[in-house]
Amino acid sequence: MATLSELPLRWQLFLRTYRWRTIDPVPWTPLRKPLSECRAALVSSAGFSLPDQQPFDESIRGGDFSFRMIPGDSDVRRLANSQRSELFDHRGMLEDPNLAFPLDRLRELVARGRLGSLATANLSFMGSITAPGRLVQKTAPAAAALLVKDQVDLALLVPV
Amino acid sequence: MCNQAVSLVAAELERQGIATVVVQLLKYVAEQVRPPRALVVPFPHGYPLGSPGDPGRQHEVIDAMLRMLEDSSLTPPALVEYDPE
Numbered sequence: 001m002a003t004l005s006e007l008p009l010r011w012q013l014f015l016r017t018y019r020w021r022t023i024d025p026v027p028w029t030p031l032r033k034p035l036s037e038c039r040a041a042l043v044s045s046a047g048f049s050l051p052d053q054q055p056f057d058e059s060i061r062g063g064d065f066s067f068r069m070i071p072g073d074s075d076v077r078r079l080a081n082s083q084r085s086e087l088f089d090h091r092g093m094l095e096d097p098n099l100a101f102p103l104d105r106l107r108e109l110v111a112r113g114r115l116g117s118l119a120t121a122n123l124s125f126m127g128s129i130t131a132p133g134r135l136v137q138k139t140a141p142a143a144a145a146l147l148v149k150d151q152v153d154l155a156l157l158v159p160v
Numbered sequence: 161m162c163n164q165a166v167s168l169v170a171a172e173l174e175r176q177g178i179a180t181v182v183v184q185l186l187k188y189v190a191e192q193v194r195p196p197r198a199l200v201v202p203f204p205h206g207y208p209l210g211s212p213g214d215p216g217r218q219h220e221v222i223d224a225m226l227r228m229l230e231d232s233s234l235t236p237p238a239l240v241e242y243d244p245e
Contacts, residue, residue, distance in 0.1 A: 003186075003187065003188070004186065004188050015186070015188070015189070020164060020189065020192035021164060022193060022194055023168070023194045023195065023196075023237070026171070026194055026195075026196050027174035027196060028174060028196055028235075028236040029179045030232065031179045031229045031230060032179075035226055035230065041178075043166060043169055043170075043173075045162040045165045045166050046162075063165075085161075085162075087205055088204065088205030089204065089206045089207075090206055091212075092211070092212040093206060093207075093212070095212040096213050098209070098212075098215070099207060099209050099210075100209070102218055102222060104215075105209075105222055106222070108215075108219070109219075109222070114226070115226075125165055125169065127161055127162030127165045127166070128161050129161055129164070130161055132164060135168055140169045140171075140172035140173075143169060143172070143173070144169075144172045144173050144176040144178065145176070147173060147176075148176050148178070154178060154179045154180065154181075154229055155170070155173050155178050155179075155180045156180075156181055157166040157167075157169060157181070158166065158182075158183050159162030159163045159165065159182070159183060159184070159185060159208060160205060160206050
């Protein structure tokens with residue numbers, strides 16, 4: 001699905017009238033070295049958390065803007081999901097969390113030498129954020145600081 | 161909303177010197193929000209890397225993301241449509 005017209009009508013109307021946050025100017029960091037020497041991080045908005053972490057809170061008005069740190073050696077089969085959006089079918093990512101949080105795939109790329117290493121700080125967000133002000137002002141800078149501290153060169157970001 | 165959230169996080173990461181690529185499930189949203197590098201995929205919401213239990217397809221999408229990072233000819237905002245064929 002890459003067009004709005006394939007969504008239910010009420011979602012089409014919402015998405016067409018919603019005031020999107022346009023990124024302007026668009027920041028740009030070029031890759032500074034070969035992928036095989038880069039440290040990669042995964043960021044997903046699928047709402048996954050580990051069993052010992054606080055689940056995301058659907059009751060927060062405007063959306064839960066927090067994130068959970070998922071260590072790179074985590075077992076994806078242990079990831080719990082608190083995403084409750086009615087917009088999409090959750091069965092695929094519950095069957096195989098790699099569909100939206102492909103930690104196993106990135107570890108395979110590191111093992112093959114396509115990527116240098118996998119971050120300690122991989123991040124999980126809850127994507128249903130209609131009021132992104134706190135995400136932009138607080139959470140995203142905190143997330144970036146964690147990845148900078150982890151010496152991450154590149155990040156792959158996956159919504160659901 | 162998910163498409164916007166990851167794009168806004170990506171923008172902050174880029175400002176802090178980390179190169180990013182975001183998957184986008186809706187081209188319309190990618191065009192509105194303008195993440196630095198977006199790979200638009202033709203999959204349904206909930207299936208950003210294609211299919212569950214299909215590591216081959218998941219690797220293909222991730223490889224398309226990595227190739228965007230390697231492509232020095234791209235300029236911001238860069239939008240590439242993934243072709244599963």
